[in-house]
Amino acid sequence: MLGHLLGLGAGxxxxxxxxxxxxxxxxxxxxxxxxxxxxxxxxxxxxxxxNMLFKAQHPPAGATTLLTALGSIKTPQDAxxxxxxxxxxxxxxxxxxxxxxxxxxxLTVQPKVPAKAGKx
Numbered sequence: 001m002l003g004h005l006l007g008l009g010a011g012x013x014x015x016x017x018x019x020x021x022x023x024x025x026x027x028x029x030x031x032x033x034x035x036x037x038x039x040x041x042x043x044x045x046x047x048x049x050x051n052m053l054f055k056a057q058h059p060p061a062g063a064t065t066l067l068t069a070l071g072s073i074k075t076p077q078d079a080x081x082x083x084x085x086x087x088x089x090x091x092x093x094x095x096x097x098x099x100x101x102x103x104x105x106x107l108t109v110q111p112k113v114p115a116k117a118g119k120x
Contacts, residue, residue, distance in 0.1 A: 003058030004086045006050040007043075008079050011068025014043030025071035032070075040069040 015021060020035035047065040051057050064082065067073050073082060 001083075001086060001090055002054060002056040003051055003061035004064045004083065006054065006056060007047045007061035007064035008068055008073070008082070010043040010046035010050060011039075011065045011073065013046060014039035014041075014065075014069045015071075017042060020069075020071070021074075023071065025074075027070060027072050036070055040066055043069040 018035040018039040020033065020039045023033045023035050024031045026032050026036050043065045044062060047061055051061060064073075067082075068079075073079055
């Protein structure tokens with residue numbers, strides 16, 4: 001969750017710093033402006049730095065950063081929708097992980113006790 005939040009923030013920061021708010025949405029218009037390119041590069045660098053500082057390394061956060069910097073995520077509603085999706089996936093993943101690890105623990109074989117004093 002934190003990685004994606006940092007990515008969103010960095011993406012919006014890049015758009016703000018390069019004044020790319022009104023530039024075309026790259027993925028829809030198939031047009032990459034210099035402002036969107038600068039916003040994307042700066043936002044990715046900021047995302048990497050923030051993720052390292054907060055120890056929240058999560059490579060998919062880079063996709064969130066790019067979606068924001070390139071214009072696909074523009075409004076607070078877009079950002080909220082994205083974060084709701086991230087939350088759903090995180091909760092579902094945690095449930096599956098718990099189920100998988102609890103089954104794996106039940107299926108483990110107990111290690112054999114080593115022989116004492118050379119006896120088999």
